[in-house]
Amino acid sequence: MAALLKPFKSDKPIPASFYPLLLLTLIGVGLSIYRLVVGLGPTTNMTDHYPWGVWISIDLFLIPVAGAAFTISLITYFFGRQHYEAVIRPAVVAGFLGYAIVGILLFLDIGRWPQFYNIFNPQFINLHSFLEEVSLCITLYTVILILEVAPIFLEKWNVRVPIEWIHRSIYLIAGAGIVLSMLHQSSLGSLFLLMPHKLHPLWWSPALPLMFLLQSIVAGLATAAIAVNLIWRVRGLKMDRELFRRIGQAMGLVLALYAAVKLGDTMGAGELDMLLMPDTLGVIAWLEIILGVLIPAGILYSRLVGHSAGPFWAGVFILIGTLINRLVVSWIGLAEPTLTPYFPSWIEIMITVGLGAGGFLAYGVVVRYFNPFPEGGRSRA
Amino acid sequence: MPSISRRDFIKVAGLGIGGALLAPATASAATPTGDDPNNYIGMLYDATMCVGCNACTNACRQWNSTTAEPGGEGGIYDAPRELSGDTWTLIQLYREEENYSFVKRQCMHCVDPACVSGCPVQALQKSSTGPVTYDAGRCIGCRYCMYTCPFDVPRFEWEEVIPKVQKCTLCNDRLEKGLGTACAEICPTGALVWGRRGDLIAEAESRLAAEPDRYVGKVYGKDDAGGTSVMYLSATPFENLGLPSLGNEPIPALSERSANIFLPTILIGGPLLLASIRAISKREGWA
Numbered sequence: 331m332a333a334l335l336k337p338f339k340s341d342k343p344i345p346a347s348f349y350p351l352l353l354l355t356l357i358g359v360g361l362s363i364y365r366l367v368v369g370l371g372p373t374t375n376m377t378d379h380y381p382w383g384v385w386i387s388i389d390l391f392l393i394p395v396a397g398a399a400f401t402i403s404l405i406t407y408f409f410g411r412q413h414y415e416a417v418i419r420p421a422v423v424a425g426f427l428g429y430a431i432v433g434i435l436l437f438l439d440i441g442r443w444p445q446f447y448n449i450f451n452p453q454f455i456n457l458h459s460f461l462e463e464v465s466l467c468i469t470l471y472t473v474i475l476i477l478e479v480a481p482i483f484l485e486k487w488n489v490r491v492p493i494e495w496i497h498r499s500i501y502l503i504a505g506a507g508i509v510l511s512m513l514h515q516s517s518l519g520s521l522f523l524l525m526p527h528k529l530h531p532l533w534w535s536p537a538l539p540l541m542f543l544l545q546s547i548v549a550g551l552a553t554a555a556i557a558v559n560l561i562w563r564v565r566g567l568k569m570d571r572e573l574f575r576r577i578g579q580a581m582g583l584v585l586a587l588y589a590a591v592k593l594g595d596t597m598g599a600g601e602l603d604m605l606l607m608p609d610t611l612g613v614i615a616w617l618e619i620i621l622g623v624l625i626p627a628g629i630l631y632s633r634l635v636g637h638s639a640g641p642f643w644a645g646v647f648i649l650i651g652t653l654i655n656r657l658v659v660s661w662i663g664l665a666e667p668t669l670t671p672y673f674p675s676w677i678e679i680m681i682t683v684g685l686g687a688g689g690f691l692a693y694g695v696v697v698r699y700f701n702p703f704p705e706g707g708r709s710r711a
Numbered sequence: 712m713p714s715i716s717r718r719d720f721i722k723v724a725g726l727g728i729g730g731a732l733l734a735p736a737t738a739s740a741a742t743p744t745g746d747d748p749n750n751y752i753g754m755l756y757d758a759t760m761c762v763g764c765n766a767c768t769n770a771c772r773q774w775n776s777t778t779a780e781p782g783g784e785g786g787i788y789d790a791p792r793e794l795s796g797d798t799w800t801l802i803q804l805y806r807e808e809e810n811y812s813f814v815k816r817q818c819m820h821c822v823d824p825a826c827v828s829g830c831p832v833q834a835l836q837k838s839s840t841g842p843v844t845y846d847a848g849r850c851i852g853c854r855y856c857m858y859t860c861p862f863d864v865p866r867f868e869w870e871e872v873i874p875k876v877q878k879c880t881l882c883n884d885r886l887e888k889g890l891g892t893a894c895a896e897i898c899p900t901g902a903l904v905w906g907r908r909g910d911l912i913a914e915a916e917s918r919l920a921a922e923p924d925r926y927v928g929k930v931y932g933k934d935d936a937g938g939t940s941v942m943y944l945s946a947t948p949f950e951n952l953g954l955p956s957l958g959n960e961p962i963p964a965l966s967e968r969s970a971n972i973f974l975p976t977i978l979i980g981g982p983l984l985l986a987s988i989r990a991i992s993k994r995e996g997w998a
Contacts, residue, residue, distance in 0.1 A: 369873070409992055441851075443873075448832045454849050458829075459828065465831060
């Protein structure tokens, strides 16, 4: 995998990791076509009692992870922190691939896919529906991400004019992307406002939109820290410690804010005693708190934040916490205790794996053959 | 868990998010279409009068041409165990030692339905006469309705290549012809009756007043979750019959209040915030 991230040298052979990734991607593509042809019943384990499966959970996790793009845009373009400029392109490419996977998964997930375009039909659109709002925002935001990603390819092919247009209106483009992100990241949480009777009370809250928004900022920063650290390490560049410290501090600040909202909400609802129950969800809640909040906060509020490994590992734990949270909200926390729990079919799993492999492959290709770093791949340090 | 509206109140008050979310719940007062919910067509099911004959299930099958789901000994009887893409109503049995009760399942045709509020493409709509209708020509098959419905009513045709969502239509096509619902018209004991929602409430309340010891003292659906068009009387606590305590606030109320606050705040506040951050960062020389 690591070899994929090395800069392109025409005399070097294609790395060995390319072929297994390509194979997994092709299997995923084949199974996706099979699912579209035969329907959801024969290919997935979803039922009337579990109408949403693992694909929705992956969407709910990938969207905040791909929030790296809007978080770093906000810091670079609006807070004017030039330190972050080295991060913006890898973050935007990762964001675009994340949203592309989400879009494909959603298309495979909807049962009546031949008329998916109804979500864009002005006569049908339901303005009360957060699902409609999320769908529209994600579509528009993908267009924004294409504009932000385009210069990487246009430079390579030496098409200058559109690059200048994009550069000239970058504040407008990035600003629209940030507003759209804030909308759909929070609305993803709002989806569950209609399900107070379904979602476990430790996770259900009227403040879900605010929590999802804060989570997406933390997870986005975490992803950026991890991605940049990996890329620089693989390329053998000198780490920019100052940059990592700043990302780490921003992460710590928003993480603390999230923890405060979550704690206030749990206390306000009188649900603290639920954390002392020895049932599965009580244990999962503690896992989420310890892995997703306490450990990363411990790292980010200590001197470790000054090492490049500090924000990296804090980021890893934050993403684990985010994953646990989104799995509970979209799957485990919705389970009906009297029924056999849902578990995805092998086809659901292989399609997911195939899309993930395709994402890595595409990222590797971009890093190898194009230049996602603004200064010819040199560190600013 | 306490009732939903109380829970919201406590949670939001604890957080201090703002007064707007605390707008008082108005049960049965507002409908998506602005109609008087008492004029909706509905049904009243009295569990104490039901003998579990399943005539209603069969009448529904005949009118809507749904496929029987054989089960039981030898598989010769139509014996659905729960609602499905093919079974839009059925009688279920609750039994605990000597006590038992039948309960009829079908779409409740809520006054302010969560499925209608959540549906991205308005495939589900609240008609002005009461039924919650479904239009497969709009539906994208996202199945959000199946999660938002507090009664687990909408079902999916999982085995179809391009499945539809299926549920009771309140015989909308019969109502338009001036007929009653198929299930209520066939009911031999009078356990199930159809009519104007306001009249059904009056009938239910007079039964409660006449024989208070016969029933648990409430008409389920008069106010629950903002009111439903199908209402229940029972001798067994409603929770046992799969009719949960939902509070009196319509399920969509919190979501729609939240939309009214969050969306304009982000749409107007977001760009303003970004512009001022940019202005400040320029002046302070961050960039």
